Amino acid sequence: MTSNATPAPTPTPVDEKRASFEREALVHLDALYRVALRLTANPSDADDLVQETMLKAFRAWDQYEKGTNAKGWLITILRHAFINEYRRRTRHPENVDLDTIEPFAVFGEIQDDDPQGAFFDKIVDDEVLKAIDQLPETFRETLVLSDVEGMSYQEIAKILEIPVGTVKSRLFRARQALQGKLYEYAVSNGYIKGTPA
Amino acid sequence: MNCRECVDHLYEFLDREVTPDLERDIRQHLEECPPCGEQFDFETIYLKFLRARCRTQGAPAELKRRVMRELFGE
Secondary structure: OOOOOOOOOOOOHHHHHHHHHHHHOHHHHHHHHHHHHHHHOOHHHHHHHHHHHHHHHHHOHHHOOOOOOHHHHHHHHHHHHHHHHHOOOOOOOOOOOHHHOOOOHHHHHHOOOOOOOHHHHHOOHHHHHHHHHOOOHHHHHHHHHHHHOOOOHHHHHHHHOOOHHHHHHHHHHHHHHHHHHHHHHHHHOOOOOOOOO | OOHHHHHHOHHHHHOOOOOHHHHHHHHHHHHHOHHHHHHHHHHHHHHHHHHHHHOOOOOOHHHHHHHHHHHHOO
C-alpha cells in the first residue's frame, strides 16, 4: 500500500453487526426457507415468513449469544412467527389421533419382495415433499427438523419446547406414517406390487 | 434384548442418539437376529432416501435479494 492511499475506514458497530449477521444468520436462509415451506405449504407465505423472521432476528441480534446455535435460534423465531401469525389463516392445527398409526406396516409388506426398498428410488423429490405436507403438523415439524435439517433430538426438543422423549416418539411415528404414505403412493403408481394399506 | 425392545429403539440407534450401553445391546441383538437386521437395513435405506430427496431445495434468489434489501437497504 502506498502512503497516499486512503486509509481503510474503521469498522463501525453497524458494520460489525451486519458482518456477524451475514456470517451467522444469513447463511441459514436456505434452511429457514425449507422449514417455512413445509410449515406453510405455500411458497408466497414461506417467503413472507422467512422475510419476517430475518427482520425479527436482526432486531434481536444483540440478544443472540454469538457462536452458539444460530440455526436453532432462527428456527425458533420462525416457528413462533408461524404459530402466532400464519397458522391461523393458512392451516389449522389438526385434531388427529396420533396413536392410530400402525408402525412397521410397510416392512411387513415388502420384506419378501423388496427388502432393500428399491421402490424408493422411483419416488422423486416433489412426491416426497408432497407426502410430508400431508402429515399432521406435530409430525411434520419434527420430521422436517430431523430429516430435512439434520438437527439432534436435543436441538429439536429445545425448538419445539417438548421433552426429548416426546421428540423420539413423534419422530418414530412421523417416519412410519410418511413411509406408509410413500408405500401407498408407490403401489398406486405401479412402482411396486402390493395392496395399499 | 428381545425383538420388540430392539425395534423400539430403531430410529434412535440409526440417528446415533443411544447410549453406548444400549448401542452395544442393539448391535448384539442385530447380529443374532437376521429379521431385525433386515428391518434395520431397510430403515437405514429409507432414511438415506428421505434426506437425499428433501435437502436439495434452497431459498429462491429473489427472496435473498428481498431480505438484503429489507435489512440493509440494498
